[in-house]
Amino acid sequence: MKVIDRPALDQLLTALRRRGYRPVGPTVRDGAIIYDEIRTTADLPVGWTDEQEAGVYRLKRRDDQALFGYVVGPHSWKRFLHPPARRLWQAEREGSAVRFISEEEKDAPKFAFIGARACELHAMAMQDKVFLEGAHVDASYQSRRKNLFIVAVNCGQAGNTCFCVSMQAGPKATAGFDLALTEVLEGGRHYFVVEEGSAEGSALLREVESRPAEGAETETADRIVAKTADQMGRTMETAGLKELLYQNYEHPRWDDVAARCLTCGNCTMVCPTCFCTTVEEVTDLSGEHAERWQKWDSCFTIDFSYIHGGSVRPSPKARYRQWLTHKLATWHDQFGSSGCVGCGRCITWCPVGIDLTEEVKAIKDSGK
Amino acid sequence: MTDKTIKIDALARVEGEGALYITMKDDRVEKVQLKLYDPPRLFESLLRGRQFSEAPDITSRICGICPVAYQMSAVHAIERAFGVQVTGPLRALRRLLYCGEWLESHALHVYLLHAPDFLGYESAIDMAKDHRETVERGLQLKKTANALITLLGGRAIHPINVRVGGFYRVPSKEELKPLAERLRWARDAALETVRWVAAFPFPDFEQEYEFVSLRHPEEYPFNEGRLVSNRGLDIDIDAFEETVIEEQVPYSNALHARLRGRQDGDAYFVGPLARYNLNFDRLSPLAQEAARSAGLSSTCRNPFRSIIVRSVEMVYACDEALRLIAGYEAPPVPALDVRPREATGAACTEAPRGILYHRYRIDADGLIREAAIVPPTSQNQRMIETDLRRFVQQHVRLSKEALTRRCEQAIRNYDPCISCATHFLTLQIGSGGETITA
Amino acid sequence: MARAPKPKLAVWKFASCDGCQLSLLDCEDELLALTGRVEIAHFLEASRAVVKGPYDLSLVEGSISTPEDAERIRRVRRLSKHLVTIGACATAGGIQALRNGKEIKEFVSIVYATPDYISTLATSTPIAAHVKVDFELRGCPIDKRQLLEVITAFLHGRHPQTPSHSVCMECKRRGAVCVMVAKGTPCLGPVTHAGCGALCPAYARGCYGCFGPMETPNTASLSEQWEKLDVTDDELVRAFRSFNASADAFRVESERHVRRQA
């Protein structure tokens, strides 16, 4: 373990940029903490925190200058690895011939994620499973993923909609990072305890002013993370959850939640593991050029399950049920784990505050 | 000696739907009727009971060509009611937005609607077959204007960002920068436009007019000023309704307006030509220079030359936009706090085709109790008819076909917007013109 | 593609503001290319040349509010192989449909000296209430990229891709911050048809529903949420009564709140 003092943290960004990385990380915009390009640590949400509730998010001032003193916002890193819209391929018509042009992946951007949380690392691992570990590999995702450098941050506080502990996905980053920071503001000092997670992480760290961590410092860091674990705003009982949901496809609770659900798709858009996409055909007026564009899609739309003659899931109930059971049950069969990391985004960003932990509990309390 | 009827059932290349009927007997013009037959959409009625804050969004739907004008007149009228004055960068942004609309509307009219008349084409699309580069320049000018409106307003048609008190979101200085680049190109293209249209053939048609426009102590008018004319009118906007009389005519869905105290039947002229004649001294040096080099003095009384004036105003709009961008610093808040109170407020702003008047009576809850809107085209309608009468009388020798084309061109001098003009008028049963050619 | 004779495009206007057809002229980069692919056979706003029908593709703007127009749209339909309505006026009656259901005499006599003249204007109805419509493009105004999509889709013989899900999906894709969750600003995005690219939230205001209802709008649930943000029934009525006031879901929801006020 090493320690970087607050003023030296900018060297980390400089070092990353020197290596050709584009640092992206949390920054304040339009009343929330979102992810975007970061030039210096001043771009981070210095002295900000967030308060979250089902359907409610508010930025608040902290009484210190913490850089990472909040939890997760509406963005997730999938925006960079699995972008909201991406061209898949193009076709040119030349006479009766058609030529297909695939996308070049060699110029994939080289991102450095600053401040990825434990739950987010788990989410990335889940998308890795989807896009990299099956019979087919998503080349675009793969090249972005390969190029990636991750500076994780262990959470110093939990949000009111967080339940990563239940999902065994946090609050401490255990794997899948190059460097992991724990931010400490105590006794007038402001420093970061750094854990190295990869050879490149260690190499990079050598380019930044740091010193070996003292025992007290690592203990403080551990204490902070442990405290966070005790602060979880939500919990979810996961034991037997898959079976519970498999047995309750016809539970009346689905009707109740459907009465509230807007089928707006926000939960799927903010979810860091949701991966579904649609493809649109884009043509121009020349009639000689066509493009296939992939876009984030959601199981809450009617078109999602459309087959000729109608949608397979016309009712909002069936769509909510698909989403929840996919996340918490069928995901296990598909990818060997739950599809939920307990980040709480879908709870906070649901405009009507539907809370999946409550839905699960309701089914558990009265289900088969 | 002949009798002749000119009948255009569906005017083309104007905004909205209108028809023209002229009858001549023994070479004398008997009747000139410009019918604006867009079905009325009853805006004044449906504004009643709406929240004041909805007025800019609702009235913008009166006209897709000049939505910004409606938004500007609405917010200024309501702000006057509430005693709010928007100043500094917010005021500058509004001017900037208006520059965008003028540039857009003028580029549309000059290139796509009016120029084909001078060069003898049915449309700009036909014109593009011989003058592709020119039409493309016009389209790029329009596109630049739309980029400006889109950045400030969210979209080019019915922008979503204008509100009473200011905006919902204001751009940063950075965001405006790339626009400046494009506007510099546009300014050159506008100068090029002036040169291009100055060389068009213009009929001899100098007329005596009463021009009416806003006049501001320092600026070429957009949103503020007194209402003045070259015949001594000089009033505050609050006196508008005492001054302007609107009358119904049996054949049109638009009211005719005239000024109180003038002779019955006297028309007045609003729009670019009026602004130009009354505010030449307020144009930027570059725009003045462009006008002079196009052979215009500080007055111009040939409405056919309004195409040059529009082009000069395009130069001005670019120039002014660049000036505003250069001096812009983002304001601390996107909008001033607005508290409704029981009050009435009126405002006039200069829509691309002339003054647009709004008045609202608002109650203590901020609900609109009464609204009145007088758009430029209904003010110009009588003037157009007067022009046509004179013009046709002067050119009775022309063939019917040629005369018809000339009449259309004369109507387009005013860039009439029929959607605006008929937004609230009485529908005449059975007046629907036939527009289907099957 | 076989170079058959160019398909004929016609643009028709009914009660409207002209904004939707202006969107076609706003396709500055594509306009000339378009004229290379289709024959602009009837488009009064742009050309005095009128080519006889029938037309392969008719774009219809505006609502039907007079008996003459009700007759005219039937003729347009007969002349058109494909008829696409563009904009809220044509697809839902537009803002002028606010008169629908009101005592029209009373409504107009507020302003008009001779309300008798306008007795025929009792309603403003969408085109589809009068003739068969092949496709409806939403928006007040329509989005010009979507208009181009409709035209190119027509040229390629496919269905236009103008998803009918919520504005929220576009809001999130563009990375905007939800104004309702983060600021407590009422937003109609969750019940509004996508297409604008979530403009309003990107400009820090709530969506006001100008694209009309989405595919499965749960207006009741959204209203309940708005009430938690201190929105009154009165305000809810107005929110659902704007440019798509006559679209079923919005009309029903506004009526519900009218009843609750009473």
Added chain:
Amino acid sequence: MAAEVVEKRREAPQIWTLRLRLQDQALRRRFQFRPGQFNMVYDFGVGEVPISIVSDPVDPDLLDHTIRAVGAVSHRLCELDRGDVVGVRGPYGSWWPLDEARGRDVVIVTGGLGCAPVVAAINYIMMRREAYGELNIFHGIKTPRDLLYRERFRAWQAAPNTNVYLSADRPDRRWKHAVGVVTSLFREVRLDPARSIVMMCGPEVMMRSAVRELLDKGVAADRIYLSLERNMKCAVGFCGHCQYGPMFICKDGPVLRYDRISRWFDIREL
């Protein structure tokens, strides 16, 4: 991958078979498929849809696709002519258990208008008729007008050791076959549940009752195979559209063994 339409055959009104050949030689040589699998077929400017391969795998150079024109893409595909070029990705998905079925009786159950996936299996068996036992083909339709492949059924009926059973819900006067849902025919035909393997595709309601009947008759759940349809964008498990409970129809299916999906089979709007 670009593929050329080398032949086009009309099967019925609105149904055409396109014979495609991949243009790239190297790709063509590598292309191997099994009956039941499908390709994603792309028409320029219109879109891409999943279509089963119905030709025989011994000749993977030529790929037959029988397409029913229902919507935009399928209509356009049916309008293509010889020499036109489409895009082809594939083959994707699982296949019929035709190796396992060798030496057994095969029961084919289809219904409705689209039954391309089982045609691939029937064609395969026909080409290797002696390798299989009795072949019973059950086909249910709503009205006689929906019987699209009269010729084919006649030809199959004529093959050795092969029976075709047709049933119409709403027959007309000239209908000579059975009346009612197709599953009612099972009662009349002697099937040896121990020797039989079932391959099925068609509307899900029909398949539900067919499965029930067959189970009642003693056919083991792991001897019943179904081909399912779901919306599909990518065909490689990325787009999520084709989920069916824990399955992705594009990669776990489209051919699924009944015992693996029995848990989900009766759930509506799954």
